[in-house]
Amino acid sequence: MNFTAYIDESDTHGPAPDMVMSAMLSTAGRWERCRRALTRIQREFGFTVFHASEFRALQGEFEGWSAEKCFDIYTEFGRLGASHLTECFTVSLSYETYKTYFLDRRPQKMHRTSQYGICFMGVLDGLMRTVMGYGPQSKLSVVVEDGHKNAKDTARLFEDRRWRLDTGGIDLLRSYALEKKECSPLLQLADITAHAHTKDKRAIKLGAAPGFSERNEEEPVPGQPGWSVYEVTPDYIARIIDEYESDRAAKHEDYLKRRRAWSKGRVASGAV
Structure with missing residues (x-):
C-alpha cells in the first residue's frame, strides 16, 4: 500500500514562535477522490487557494467573509478529512524547548537544524510509525509546502532518515517533493489543520479552552481517521x-x- 502525506506549518513568525506542523496521510486512490471533492468546495465557496494567513485576517479571497461562512468552510474541510484521510498528525514545538534542549546542547559539529526542521522530524517519525503498522509492503512519500524559509532543509532530513532506514534493511520511504499549494492543492488540508491547532493552543493559553491533557479524548472509530497531537519534548x-x-x-x-x-x-x- 502506497501512502502520501501532505505537510504544512503554522505560527512561525516572531522571535520565539510556538511552531505547529500538520501532516495529512492517505493512499493514492483516496487522495484522488479528496482532490475532486476539494475542487467542488473551492468552486462553491469562491476561492482558488486556501492560505491560513489570509483566511485568519479575512484578506485576499476571503475579504468580506461572514463568521458563518468561515465556520461552514471549517465544517467542509472536516468532512473531507473524515471521508478520505487515513490519519492526521499535528506536532508543536515551543521556541523555549527548542533553544534550551537543542540549540544550547547540540554538539559543535552537528547541523544547526531549525525549529521548523525539528517539527518535520517529529511529523515524519509519526508518519513512519503509522505506515509501518500496515505491513512491510507499505511505502511512504511526502509533499512539503514550499513557503517557509527553512522548508528546503526538509529534503536533507528526509534523505537522512531514509539512509538510516536503508542501513537497517527497512524499505519504507519513497519520494519527497517541495511544492506550492497552487501546484499541489491537497496541501490546503494540512494548512487549515495546522491553523486550527494554532487557534486551539492560543485558546488554551488564554484560559478559554481546557488543556489537551484535561480533555476526554477517545480512540477513533474503526475505519475512521484519527487526529494525533504531539508536542516535541526534551x-x-x-x-x-x-x-x-x-x-x-x-x-x-x-x-x-x-x-x-x-x-x-x-x-x-x-x-x-
Missing part, C-alpha cells in the same frame, strides 16, 4: 542528539577499519 530532542553521536562514532569506526585495511594492503604490496 526527551525526543535528546534522542535526536544521541542519534547524531552514534552515527558519528559509527562512521569514525568505519573510517578506521578502512584505513587499517588500506595500510595492510600497502604493507603486503611493499613486501612483495
